[in-house]
Amino acid sequence: MAYTRNSTSRQGDRRGSSQRGSSGQIRKKRTCRFCDNKEDYVDYKAEKKLQRFVSEQGRIIPKRITGTCAKHQRMLVTAIKRARHLALLPFVSDAVK
C-alpha cells in the first residue's frame, strides 16, 4: 500500500511541473486542439485542417505527439481515411515515391 501511494504521489508531482523528455528537453503539455475549439465533428472535406495531423510522407501523426484526445483522434483518423479515398489527401506523398 505504502509503495503504491508513494508512486502515485510521485506521478502527481511530475505532472505538476513541466515534463522532461528523454533528451532532457522541457516539453510543454499539449492539449487537444479540437477540445479547445469545442469542435465535436471532424470533417473529411477540410483537407487543410487535416493536413496538420499528417506527416510529410502522408502518415497519420500519433496522438501522443499532437496531443489530440482519444475521442477526437478516432474521429480524425476516419476523416483522414475518407479524405484519402477522395484523393484529397495522399496515401503516400510524392516525395516518398
Place this chain on the structure above:
Amino acid sequence: MPDVKRVYETTFIVNASLDDHQIDTVIDKVKDLITKNGGEIREFVKWGRKRFAYPIKKKNNGFYVVIEFGAPGDVIAKLERHYFLDESILRYLSLVLDKRALAARTTAALLAAEQPAAEVKPEEAPKAAAPEVAAVQNPAGAPA
C-alpha cells in the same frame, strides 16, 4: 420497410476532361435519382475542378460535387449502383450524417452568418497552431 428518412451526404468525382454541360448532365442524373426515389436535396455544392493527391484512372484532375439530402435508406443502394455503372464518375463516398455532424453543420452555418464578427478568430487560430506541429514532426522518427 418503414419509411424512415435520414440525412445523407454524398460526394462524388466526375471525370474533369468532359465538357461543362456534359458534367452537368451527369450531376443532374444523380439529382434526379435522389428526388425520384423520395429524397429531397438539402444542400448542393459544386467544388469544381480539383487536383488529386494521387492519380485515379490515370487522371490528375476531377470535378467534385457534394450533395446533402434527406431520403429513405434504400436510395443509397440505388445511388451507389448508379455511381458504379456510370463510367464518368471516378469516385464516390456516401455517409449518414449523425446528430453530431448535423450539429456541427448548424454551428458552422451560424458562424458563417455572423462572419464580420468572427473574422478575427479563424485567422488567429492557424497561425498559433502551425509552428506547434512543425516542432512536433521531428521527434516522430526519433523514439522507439
